Amino acid sequence: MQPNLMINDAEWDKLISDVAYYFEDLTLKRGFQYYKQNRVRSFRMISSRRVMAVVEGREDYAVSMELDSLTDSHCDCPVQGPCKHMAAVLMSVAESQERSVNMLANAKAVIDRKKAEALEAAAAAGVSGGRREQAKELAGLIPGATVEEWRNYMALLTAPLAQTVRNPHYAERALSAIAQAKADLPPGAELLFQLNAHLFILESLITPSGSHNAGSLSSFGYSLGYYTAIAVSELQEAITSLMKRSLPLASEPEAWPRLKDTLAHVQLEMLTESRDRLREQPYFSFCYDQLWQRWIAPNASDPALYLEELEALRERAGGLGAAVNRSALLLAESRMYFYLSDDKAAWERLAAASERPGLHPDELLGCLEPLAEAGHWSRLAAWLETTGPLLSSRLYNLHRYAGYWEEVVRRLPETEPRMWDTLSAMLPLSGDIYEGKLLDHGKWREWMDYQLSSGKEPSDFRVSDLQPVEKNAPELLLPFYHQAAERFVLEKNRHSYKAAVKLLKRLAKLYKKMKREERWAEFLDAFTGRHSRLRALQEELRKGKLIP
Structure with missing residues (x-):
């Protein structure tokens, strides 16, 4: 900007x-x-x-x-x-x-x-020396601790906040309490500690009981309050920001065990997570995807890692039995097959997941961004063809999906017919982006055919919306305006007569632009003669200076 x-x-x-x-x-x-x-x-x-x-x-x-x-x-x-x-x-x-x-x-x-900051500062200053000593002691233990031990320390540090209302202020205070036990950690371990701190607080926000046992989210069809949802959203933004930072596993290979322990925890929560929030991707599904995309896949040179995860997913699902969410399992398996470049197997699992309720569109399109970042345009085209028709939610904005198609077509022009075939197969869900692309690519006749087949009226558009067609293919607008004007007249009321005259004035400009004034004069004479008995219409024609 x-x-x-x-x-x-x-x-x-x-x-x-x-x-x-x-x-x-x-x-x-x-x-x-x-x-x-x-x-x-x-x-x-x-x-x-x-x-x-x-x-x-x-x-x-x-x-x-x-x-x-x-x-x-x-x-x-x-x-x-x-x-x-x-x-x-x-x-x-x-x-x-x-x-x-x-x-x-x-x-x-x-x-x-802000009004309460002074009181909060006073309360913070009143922390007992015993708790400060405890934080100092835990700081000495953190560098050698496992992820599970980290989480136990976090529970001790945030215990005084247990009865606090879950809102953004609670999340800030909880992060501040954990920061009291500041330890000297290598860069990779520090990132993992920060991630686990944010995940720990995320769980305390979305788990009503306050329990931090893995998998405890599965039993709650729980609706978050507004301020809790704000805090969760802020934490997700913070987690995304954390994962955009590079995890230096090459120079810090000792961080791998903690990374795998973090993955195992997120995996369990993801497989047992409630999926009744249609407006956003489930929390731990989002974390699981980001963990693989940002930190694990960029550092994985051996495909055995993905095969191990597939085996771990199936073993964990078998142990959970009826508690496992099948959609989450299918999506996770699909991502592993994606990393193994077995697109057919990945698509089969995506298709099966798309048939189930509670699926967020971002979960179907999660593999598009890595392909675009890597410049794998041919493979991205195949994924766009396959995943687009699986989308069924009208609540989803498809402009990002359309943007990937533009990137592909710009680099591989021969894929343009595949784009049109895919978008047309996605109608009516893809209506907005389909119309926009027809205009962007100068497909004026196809655009007009789509409007007519959709039953659109000129009044459905702003004048500026129709200007590209008016400039490049004005003849296509003639039947569009003519038919609409006649329909308005048939309604036989003053309001519709005014609308008809407004369209007729636009028609007059089109005929003049096309240098077909004589044809316009013939039409207008026939029109006024045909409707000569409609006095109100005649009055509106005079007001619009179309007739004397």
Whole structure:
């Protein structure tokens, strides 16, 4: 983003304060859900203080946000004042500024937290000397401890917070408590310790009983509260950030045992995790995928590692019996076959997993990013062909999937027909990206055929949406406008007559652009004559200066 469009720290703090003051907490919650569902489209920062976007709701709503004065902002929706569409756009502002989206979504709690900082600081200063001594003692044990022992130490360090409400502030305090036992660890071990600390706190957030026994999440069809969900989301962001850092296993091979112990713990939680959250990937499934993609696969030169994991998955599943989630098992096996370059076996397991409920689309598309990063375009095309038709959720934004197709076609132009075949087979789910790509590739007739077959009307589009077709193939719009105008007239009411005249004026411009004014004059004479008895229509034609 251009430097002159960046929001400085003072402006960011003021925005949080203003959001907390003007928006209801429930409105922020709903706006955050809209943001997470990728409903914000056409996002543009006009300046560092003004933002425009379109938000998908019951229909598309145009939103204009004035960051210096939120009361001067506007949304086309029926709500008077701050609404969830405005809130969703503000979340996108935070993302574009690389600021914490969750902090903005939780603005009221953030402000309350700042007010309580003095009390918290006093409470922290009152930590007993005995607990400080315990933290110091544990710090001496951490360098030689196993992952299981680390987790036991973390339980001791966070025990005073056991009755604390599970929210973002709890997560911060728990991480701070674990940091009291700061140990001198090599870089690889330090990363693994930090990962396990975040996973430990993640479990304490999503496990109502507070138990940290592996596999304890399986029995809970538990719905998180709003503030707990915010904390979980922040932890996932932190875990993703941690795993983007390189794990130096080549120079620190002694870190492998701890890495494998961490994997075994995550594997068990992943296989027994509840999968009833349709809007986001299950927590430990996400961690499991990231662990392999970021840390293990880049350091694995021997395919035996993937074969060992396949065996471990099946052995663990056999021991869990009915407690194992079959979707999670199939997805994990698919990823191992992917790393073994056995794509057929990987696809078979993905197809079987896609038939089960509770599957998040990101889990079907998780192998696309590694292929794109490695530049394996031919293989990526095959994966796009196979995985796209497995998607069945309308809640998913397919623009990232479409972006991979663009990358493939740009490098391998001969794959373009395969892209069109795949996207057309995915209709109507792929409708938005299919339409967009038809326009991007100048397939004007195909685009118009799709609109007509979908029963679309010109009123379904903004004028700017139709400008590319109007500029490059105006003749295709003639039947589109003609048919719609006639349908409006048949409704026989003043509103529909106005809409018909509006379309006729657009038709007049098209005929003039095509230098077919005589044909337009003939049509207009026939049209007015055919509907001469409709006085209201004749009045609207005169108002529109189409007839004298």
